[in-house]
Amino acid sequence: MELEPPKRLTMSEIAREVGVSTTTVSKVLNQLPGVGAKTRARIQDVIAQHEYVQNHSARHLRKGQSGLIDLVLMRLEGGYDLGIMHGVQEALMESGHRLAVFATHEDEEVERLWLRRLLDQSTDGVLLLLPYEHGEIANTLLQQKVPFVAIGDRNEPTTNFPTIGSTIWLGGYTATEYLISLGHRRIGIITGPLHLMTSRARLAGYREALERASIPVDPALICEGTYLLGDGIQQTYKLLDLAEPPTAIFAGNDAQATGVYQALYQRDIRIPDAMSVVGFDDVTYTAQMAPPLTTIRQPLVEMGKMATQMLLRLIAGQVLESKNVELSTSLVIRQSCQAPRT
Amino acid sequence: MELEPPKRLTMSEIAREVGVSTTTVSKVLNQLPGVGAKTRARIQDVIAQHEYVQNHSARHLRKGQSGLIDLVLMRLEGGYDLGIMHGVQEALMESGHRLAVFATHEDEEVERLWLRRLLDQSTDGVLLLLPYEHGEIANTLLQQKVPFVAIGDRNEPTTNFPTIGSTIWLGGYTATEYLISLGHRRIGIITGPLHLMTSRARLAGYREALERASIPVDPALICEGTYLLGDGIQQTYKLLDLAEPPTAIFAGNDAQATGVYQALYQRDIRIPDAMSVVGFDDVTYTAQMAPPLTTIRQPLVEMGKMATQMLLRLIAGQVLESKNVELSTSLVIRQSCQAPRT
DNA sequence: CTGAAAGCGCTTACAG
DNA sequence: CTGAAAGCGCTTACAG
Secondary structure, eight states: OOOOOOOOOOHHHHHHHHTSOHHHHHHHHTTOSOOOHHHHHHHHHHHHHHTOOOOHHHHHHHHTOOSEEEEEESOOOSHHHHHHHHHHHHHHHHHOOEEEEEEOTTOHHHHHHHHHHHHHHOOSEEEEEOSSOOHHHHHHHHHTTOOEEEESOOSSSSOSSOEEEEOHHHHHHHHHHHHHHTTOOOEEEEESOTTSHHHHHHHHHHHHHHHHTTOOOOGGGEEEOOSSHHHHHHHHHHHHTSSSOOSEEEESSHHHHHHHHHHHHHTTOOTTTTOEEEEEEOOGGGGGSSSOOEEEEOOHHHHHHHHHHHHHHHHTTOOOSOSEEEEOOEEEOOSSOOOOOO | OOOOOOOOOOHHHHHHHHTSOHHHHHHHHTTOSOOOHHHHHHHHHHHHHHTOOOOHHHHHHHHTOOOEEEEEESOOOSHHHHHHHHHHHHHHHHHOOEEEEEEOTTOHHHHHHHHHHHHHHOOSEEEEEOSSOOHHHHHHHHHTTOOEEEESOOSSSSOSSOEEEEOHHHHHHHHHHHHHHTTOOOEEEEESOTTSHHHHHHHHHHHHHHHHTTOOOOGGGEEEOOSSHHHHHHHHHHHHTSSSOOSEEEESSHHHHHHHHHHHHHTTOOTTTTOEEEEEEOOGGGGGSSSOOEEEEOOHHHHHHHHHHHHHHHHTTOOOSOSEEEEOOEEEOOSSOOOOOO
């Protein structure tokens, strides 16, 4: 099965067939004015008839663009990334860019290789979806004048580059406040890695809610995790083994909440009867869990969409009205919480 | 914040600085012979010093390539896709291609748009990761002479294009046989959509194992699902509500198995004491579940890698030794199964 | 070992 | 309204 190179028509062949210049064909293709209605129609006919498509390498060479947006992410594992990607793709649907994706797998070597290749092969812009410190990438990009926007997590509270996120602190606050309103006083929290801003933001929101309700913060109820199902399980065991275990658990994300579910059932503790659980993110499957998970929703799709729109604006050389955008989180009440038993 | 276009050096500027022709610079860049050692060294110096990188649009225009591989998938939701992508990226790491990703979301309109754009913008090759009928895409690709390989599921047992998969039937057989060897006689199975070849393959393997053990196949124990966590839950309830419920459940994938876990716990049925559970895929989190899930492993990363290598070979115009490859599945025994209670 | 020149397939001032 | 021509930044026979 030898593959012959696909024989495609060029613009000049189209031009010759119609009996016009490539200039005119190009104008038609790019919807530029200055072409007679009849000529335009004839050209369009021939184009349609041959299913002619432009050569984008040539086009991009001429225009100094690549037609590509790059998305870098760490692991491509959670519902979080996928929600974002969905939004990115939606926004790109209209712009006509294609999306190149790259996962670093936390390997710095691999990351450098990617950066190099990206710079080599040219990109129109980059979307950074990295939960860890990405100062180095950001600096390189900044210095190479590659437009980019960072999504979600970051280490520094302020940055000199565009970012988009959601009101994490408020999410942490809202979740905790909700549990308190239900009557809970001992609320366990399983965070993400605490060197991440957004993990700390959840925790800060939690603290604030407790303080407002004049409930003392018990350090034993605060468990640090890594946002994985596995530590949802482990940290839950830890909380259950406390002399005075919590009556509710607030998980850092929905994967952890799934782990909490498993650990609780393992110990034969019913949700929400004997333990209330709140998640974070509102990933696709949360509504299907048994029982359906009450969680803090991050507007992931919208975040991806808006990040892309910001990037597209940067690429077009426009100024961003606001460089650091936060979309709002919200509480989605389902069936994993109720008042504690007395 | 007005962005200036990144000022990059061109090859001719490098050439001028060194005092040679672009021909020579090009040779050095492409590791071609016919350049004196000293000249080569001098050129390399200047290149390194200016961090010069080629313009790939120009390069590709010249060579008639795009440097891009396209991956189409449906939803980008499960661990399945992610495992495959991991492998794809690994293989691409060496080849130097970038990976463009596109999710159809089962929207035919969107799919057509993508196909069009792909053809427009030119791709070096396509990886099809579509669980449903993709005859139309395959035909278009075939006819446009775009190299491609299909991964995983397909409707037809034989195809006229390259495919890669795993021994699903054997996986279904092995899982069932294992449960039988443990002493189970009533084994429930939750399949994927039965119009998919691979769903039917699992089921056929299940049947075969039962028949070999002279256990009659009870249609009531066969539940059709959609590979989502949610139907893992629903179908489990159905199985439990049977007059004579199963003592073991074989889920079509690990997401469904997670649903099975939730439904069982909801009904206070312990795993593996009162119910054995086997999954399918061996997605990253299975080892972390409570209890760790016994499952049929598909070598996802390897599948993605091999698919990419096949594609790269096609792109290079080489002949594929074998057009339809199946890697082997295997049983990963963890802690979700044991002998049934008597 | 080195370079002049053509050309990949487009777009874009510019002239008519 | 239409087209000739230059040029984007490379690679590749070909000549020396």
